[in-house]
Amino acid sequence: MALCGLSSFSLFSFLHLALLASFCFAADPFVSNELRVSYITVSPLGVPQQVIAVNGKFPGPVINVTTNNNVAVNVYNELDEDLLLTWSGIQMRHNSWQDGVLGTNCPIPPKWNWTYQFQVKDQIGSFFYFPSTNFQRASGGFGPIVINNREIIPIPFAQPDGDIVIMIGDWYTQSHTALQTALDAGKDLGMPDGVLINGKGPFQYNTTLVPDGIEYESFNVDPGKTYRIRVHNVGLSTTLNFRIQSHNLLLAETEGHYTIQSNYTQFDIHVGQSYSFLVTMDQNASSDYYVVASARFVNESLWQRVTGVAILHYSNSKGPAAGPLPPPPDDIYDKEASMNQARSVRQNTSASGARPNPQGSFHYGQINITDTYLLKVVPPVTINGKARATINGISFVKPETPFRLADQNKLRGIYKLDFPSEPFNRPPVIDISLINATYKGFIEIVLQNNDTTMQTFHMDGYSAFVVGYGYGNWSEDSRNSYNKWDAISRCTVQVYPGAWTAIFISLDNAGIWNLRSENLDRWYLGQETYLRVVNPEENGETEMAPPDNVLYCGALKGLQREQHHSNSAASIFGGGFNIFTLLLALFTAIFISG
Template structure:
């Protein structure tokens, strides 16, 4: 499947104030990447921004191919005015995810879009075929531009309360004229009475946990980030930064009026929250009038325990198949011996050598000019060290490029502790991990007695509540260099990330080779040839940077004519 995307600024006013947003092919948000298990996906990205760009495919597990990951540790940025072609396979995977720009705080300006990976026809889904699908991208939003926001973060200030919450790039429906100004464009979702829809919801925002609910309608949770779940009814769901869920929603109510779809900030001061609630409209085809009255109330608005218990209630569906024709429960993760243990503590931003940084185990990640993966491939010394501490060290914090030395085909336990005051999300590229436990207080060795080793859900993003811990387990069967990061963009930007170095030293190492279209930077810049940005072989893979590739085009055509 081939996609040709131009990433550029457009003017938009999602909250009524004109600002620059990042669009893909003129769309904000970008197009949905709708593919099927095991498809090869080719995305040619033209960078028409005024600064370097990378797109990352959050949750898509490029098997043995971290070259396509689109983060600073694996790829050189696409310079402004250049294009680069991603080429990866969505191997043995299904589910709901999203993509976004990974550099320079750009996600705060947009550039994101949904990813849907469908089952192959021979693998049944564990519920009746929905009558339709709806993708909702919910996000906190600021009227300041992403460049101004990143300067605010660098200066040691908080982002503050968002100016609004968007649904698919649209501002709130005017449910209250005292709160929502006039002339705000809002999202209407059109449905047919009596039909059931699969609603895929992703929190693509930068820092705010959001609660999602639909007035008078139940949400039957069926999938999260590539795992089918035990089907349970929820009236609302907390969706933390970077997380994605699928719900079945049946349109079984009368159509006397439309219904509210709501995404509201969690764990924030309610006196200011009212000005930043996202509201879309669910419109039955036979609706008799507009939605009216108060929004559906969120119980336990500031109750962290309610949210944690909700997260613990999500279970893996052990009997359903996912990407392969065997039950998810046949992978008995609870019986696998743990080979590596990492206890990782995250705290609030702090001053280190006069600059603001965020740390994991006292180390704030320094981004070298040469990506880690390229440095490893070309044996460039001094770019990074594989000495990230497996537990917090009693020493002053520092800025460094330190990787986790992971054991290929090992089984790693990671305990994430949050010493801050806000909910944090953590994401691991290249893998799905099992969320086996979470609780308030300090983690100890005895905490393992509370782990769920039977039906914990497998996903790629998990929340860690303030003053609490979350334990995950992951089978390290995907060689490469993979990013573990805070999805909260302010903390990620300040260095709260680390990479897992998963090296396959076996003779059967089948990790994908260095791509022909690799961009070179840092100490390897001399290997780069110039790009003529006017080259455009739409629909082919020949637009992969190097004009030298043109030399082979006539030869290729001549050979084809001889066949």
């Protein structure tokens, strides 16, 4: 007789059973991960620097799970400052307690560990994790997440011969703390020092731009085979154009939704976005091929060195890559080329996703809109002598007490529910103001970018239908251009400078969820808010209770118990475990061994 695949009992098994017990009796499998976040020294651009590694790796390891898995991630903070990991795109159904941002979680103090527990309910696709506090993503701490289809659910393409993860992003040789200090002083981040591909610098395609001795990434492939290539832009603020010399990119999935399969020779990937491409190795391998990620929407002649270059190496290659890089897009004669490319990313409405039945469009275009929020961003402004970024004139303050935890403990004055639904003609302010969203409402959010830089926005807890893009100021007439049939559903969307992007969201996921700029500098300077989505008839079925190991901070810090690390079960549980679960696990283990 076995419980959750365990056929014998040992002390090691006993220590883990207490953690697993709450999951094992459910129908869906349990997956456990341990992430140790620490500093290491590397030289990705030829300059030794301290980066944030996960399990000693930069970038961190893949978290590989399957639809509906129950996931536990025990995170050890081995840094010298607070840490939170967030799970970009994982929807945390009815469980914002595990979201990993300051509005929903207290940070993990240095030398502590904490176990995130959540279910990847009805999700598939390509995502990533990263540290959400103290500008730490600028020093690393990120890694990929893969959610596979269940075996009974077919994928809408032939099974690829391999899976390749590529993490691209702009990079500075300054530490995250130095970059923080610059922003605090009102300075701009300036031009990045380069672009990394999987934590490595560029192949020396040009001896003037790339010095000797730079370690570069190489992807080994076999001729004739097709690979699923998952690309994530984990950078700070730079849109990157991704391309592979002489190869087509067949778009197949983005952030948990299968797309209509279209071929591209190059593709713009904005900060925080993730895509899957199917790439067939159909060249004659007379040489290796360049894999390129170069800066977009900047003065590209000045930003030449901000280019990542890796190598695609066929097993029968006859020599190294040579010659000029494949060229980037030319927008001189087609100003809307990138926006039209974005419009071409459409949902495959005939493909199954996480469930056995085809997902369809859900007829989202026929649902009545219950609220409209026009959210306007402008270049940073000065408030009380400090440079700040705003949405609708509000610059968000990082909370000291998580909002839902404050609700549970009946604290008042922690936040306001008065976020404006449109820009007001008034001086900007610094505040903690949330959107008072209606549970099971269907809202329209228009993101109006009157800043001079490309912006990307991310919505935690949800996927949103991206129904429209347009240059100029949005108006009600703009709705005439919306895609109301097969708009892609995703969690991270770009907003072009001097333009707007419109999204629809069905508010069926109770909790408090972060809406933020994914541009790290704008986020740090206050360009975010939260949607408070609370069921007024909450009965314990639409929103989970706080976990047993919840951390306390801010106004509730007096409730936090000290965490003692030892070989005991307590340390495994991050300092707060349910004794009933432990006893149940012990009883079960004795029963099995008997």
